[in-house]
Amino acid sequence: MSRIGRKPISFPADVAVAMNGQQVHVKGPKGELRFDPHPNMSITVNDGDRLVQVNRPDDTRENRALHGLTRTLVQNMVDGVTKPFERRLTIVGVGYNASLAGNKLSLQVGFANTVVLEVPEGVTVDVPAPTSVIVRSADKQAVGQFAANVRSVRPPEPYKGKGIRYENEQVRRKAGKAFGSK
Structure with missing residues (x-):
C-alpha cells in the first residue's frame, strides 16, 4: 500500500x-478550491475527526500511483x-525591472518592447x-505555472547570469571565449 496515500x-x-x-471542495480563510479526482479513487470526509481519507480499489500499478498523487493534491x-x-x-540585469499596474505585470528585460503578462x-x-x-x-499549480511563465520571458543566461530566476536558483556560469596566443 502507498505509504503516502494511506x-x-x-x-x-x-x-x-x-x-x-x-x-472535492475545500474552503478556508484564504480561498476556495475544487478538485476532480480520478474516478478510481474514493475519498471519504470525516467531519467529526476532521480527517480526509483517500482509498483505492486494488493494487494495480496505475491505482497505486494515483493513490499517493490524489492524497498529495488534496493535502496541497x-x-x-x-x-x-x-x-x-x-x-538580474542592468535596466531590467518589473512593475505592476492593476492586473498586468510589465517586464522590461532587454527587449525593444515591454512584455506585459495578464x-x-x-x-x-x-x-x-x-x-x-x-x-x-x-492553488499550488497556478503559482508554479504563472511563475514559470514569468521566468520564461527571459530565462537566466549562462555567461553573465542576466534574466529572471527563482529566488534561490543557482545558475551555472560558463567561461567566455579564451583568447590564446599562437
Missing part, C-alpha cells in the same frame, strides 16, 4: 472539506487555503522592489 489528511477547524458527487489544497503558496522571482484569476502578484516579483495563491 496517511489520513487532517484539516483545521477553519477549513471546510466537502464532497459534491465525485468533486488544505495547505493552500490556510497559508497560500508563494514563489519569489529575482530579476495575472490569472486567483493569483496575486506583488512587486516590492523593481527587481523582485512575488507570486501568491491558494
Whole structure:
C-alpha cells in the first residue's frame, strides 16, 4: 500500500472539506478550491475527526500511483487555503525591472518592447522592489505555472547570469571565449 496515500489528511477547524458527487471542495480563510479526482479513487470526509481519507480499489500499478498523487493534491489544497503558496522571482540585469499596474505585470528585460503578462484569476502578484516579483495563491499549480511563465520571458543566461530566476536558483556560469596566443 502507498505509504503516502494511506496517511489520513487532517484539516483545521477553519477549513471546510466537502464532497459534491465525485468533486472535492475545500474552503478556508484564504480561498476556495475544487478538485476532480480520478474516478478510481474514493475519498471519504470525516467531519467529526476532521480527517480526509483517500482509498483505492486494488493494487494495480496505475491505482497505486494515483493513490499517493490524489492524497498529495488534496493535502496541497488544505495547505493552500490556510497559508497560500508563494514563489519569489529575482530579476538580474542592468535596466531590467518589473512593475505592476492593476492586473498586468510589465517586464522590461532587454527587449525593444515591454512584455506585459495578464495575472490569472486567483493569483496575486506583488512587486516590492523593481527587481523582485512575488507570486501568491491558494492553488499550488497556478503559482508554479504563472511563475514559470514569468521566468520564461527571459530565462537566466549562462555567461553573465542576466534574466529572471527563482529566488534561490543557482545558475551555472560558463567561461567566455579564451583568447590564446599562437
